[in-house]
Amino acid sequence: MQNVLYIPVQLAVMLLLAPLVNGIIKKIKAVSQKRKGPPVLQLYYDFYKLMKKGTVVSETSSWIFRAAPYIYFTAILTAALFVPVTTVLAPFSVTGDMILAVYLLALARFFMALAGLDTGSTFGGMGSSREMMISALLEPSLLVSLFIVGLIAGSTSLYEIMKFSVLSGITILQPVYFLIFLALWIVLIAETARIPVDDPSTHLELTMVHEAMLLEYSGRQLVLMELGAALKQLIFITLLANVFIPTDIFVQGRGFLVTVILSLGFYFVKVVGIACVTAVIEINTVKLRLFSVPNLAALSFAFAFLGFVQYFVIGR
Amino acid sequence: MNHYLELLSILILLSSFILAAAKRIISYIWIFRLQSFLLVIMAGYLGAVNFRKEGDIDILIICMVILVVKVIYIPRLLENTFAKVAYKVEKDFFLNIPISVLICCGLVMLSYFSIFPIDDLREGVMKTYLVNSISVILIGLFFMISRKKAIGQIIGFLVIENGLFIAALLSAHSMPILVDLGIFVDVLAGVMIMGVLVFRINENFESININKLRNLRG
Numbered sequence: 135m136q137n138v139l140y141i142p143v144q145l146a147v148m149l150l151l152a153p154l155v156n157g158i159i160k161k162i163k164a165v166s167q168k169r170k171g172p173p174v175l176q177l178y179y180d181f182y183k184l185m186k187k188g189t190v191v192s193e194t195s196s197w198i199f200r201a202a203p204y205i206y207f208t209a210i211l212t213a214a215l216f217v218p219v220t221t222v223l224a225p226f227s228v229t230g231d232m233i234l235a236v237y238l239l240a241l242a243r244f245f246m247a248l249a250g251l252d253t254g255s256t257f258g259g260m261g262s263s264r265e266m267m268i269s270a271l272l273e274p275s276l277l278v279s280l281f282i283v284g285l286i287a288g289s290t291s292l293y294e295i296m297k298f299s300v301l302s303g304i305t306i307l308q309p310v311y312f313l314i315f316l317a318l319w320i321v322l323i324a325e326t327a328r329i330p331v332d333d334p335s336t337h338l339e340l341t342m343v344h345e346a347m348l349l350e351y352s353g354r355q356l357v358l359m360e361l362g363a364a365l366k367q368l369i370f371i372t373l374l375a376n377v378f379i380p381t382d383i384f385v386q387g388r389g390f391l392v393t394v395i396l397s398l399g400f401y402f403v404k405v406v407g408i409a410c411v412t413a414v415i416e417i418n419t420v421k422l423r424l425f426s427v428p429n430l431a432a433l434s435f436a437f438a439f440l441g442f443v444q445y446f447v448i449g450r
Numbered sequence: 451m452n453h454y455l456e457l458l459s460i461l462i463l464l465s466s467f468i469l470a471a472a473k474r475i476i477s478y479i480w481i482f483r484l485q486s487f488l489l490v491i492m493a494g495y496l497g498a499v500n501f502r503k504e505g506d507i508d509i510l511i512i513c514m515v516i517l518v519v520k521v522i523y524i525p526r527l528l529e530n531t532f533a534k535v536a537y538k539v540e541k542d543f544f545l546n547i548p549i550s551v552l553i554c555c556g557l558v559m560l561s562y563f564s565i566f567p568i569d570d571l572r573e574g575v576m577k578t579y580l581v582n583s584i585s586v587i588l589i590g591l592f593f594m595i596s597r598k599k600a601i602g603q604i605i606g607f608l609v610i611e612n613g614l615f616i617a618a619l620l621s622a623h624s625m626p627i628l629v630d631l632g633i634f635v636d637v638l639a640g641v642m643i644m645g646v647l648v649f650r651i652n653e654n655f656e657s658i659n660i661n662k663l664r665n666l667r668g
Contacts, residue, residue: 307453309460309578316464432548433471439555440463443562444578 261346
């Protein structure tokens, strides 16, 4: 019963919630600038409209350009299945853990960068090379953080890690988890093209990274790329929400269906909260120079490393 | 109880990492202010616990003194000094930031390896406290030698003092109040004198870059 329900619930929640997060962040930014801003559901309308439109593909591009959106989207969607939105439902028993999830994201990024290079536009190539640089800088801190969380829980499966968190209270108040939380937050900001690293609201600017690779896409393929990016953001937010601020302990001991719904409700609140904080950070900072991104990455790695020292060496 | 103290000591260590990654003098001053504020919270917490248990208010007095001296007075003094000296945007550090952050990680390891073999410490958590506070001292020292400008070096000195204070506070529930107050007066006088010196360096060399002090040497 639980295993059967897991996949539909997971897919439905992830796919429906992902564009909303972007909408909320945009709305908060607009309000802070005394604008009205687009409606919170704008991205859904955009997707609906784009789905009806045809696609234009450059003549010089190869099959990679056409295949990339599908690979990108499927890889990210598969990775999303490994990051449970609620610990109440047990995931399906296919082998796979956080390392697979991380490298599925890396596969998606690889094809996105290839697609950026494929059309031979100058913007695309620039965006791809920058994206690869940023991802290479952040991968160490992402993996070190996940490994430490895994070591504490004694498993590399994200579901097990989240279950362990539920049992040990509000984990963010423990020093090790707090450090890892900060490290992963920096990774979240950099991976999802948020402001100190990349500006999501710019279009056609020399500083853009993520947008530069999508410039040539249109219609249905653009929907896949955009939805994939939103999903990736939600994956990271889910990770932060469920590992570091576990709330499933509050909903235990009720009927099955009530538990699931309550748990999803708490999850929704956490996601909206994290989106709000991200928006506030975005309002208050400016975009870094590209060559200052290593500083941020070094700080993120240092946080993860300190977590490692706290956990391992000093013992906890 | 130990949970929160540990978290606070980690936060203080984190603020010194952020200091090592900072680039501008204004942000040094702000981070120092933040670190001192965390120190105030820590001292206030320990002071309240102590007051309830034994009824002495020494740590609370010291907490107030830190609030006035380190959170309000010294940062403002430094900001004023900084506003008066000519500000040229130039590179302030010898090593680039990723490398200095990694060196700070190395310093944490160093302090761990020097603290861990001590067997007589009361409990495991004491080792955490000592490792964190000694790391803060070492990072302050490293910050002091890695910056070229005089204000950066003053901040490094103050961070070392913060680290010493945390070490005393966490391992022995603070030093006798007279010693603490004496140290604060020392620091205050030191910072004021250094502020004046920064001013003089700026007047004579039209920059607060201390490399220029070697101009006349062969």
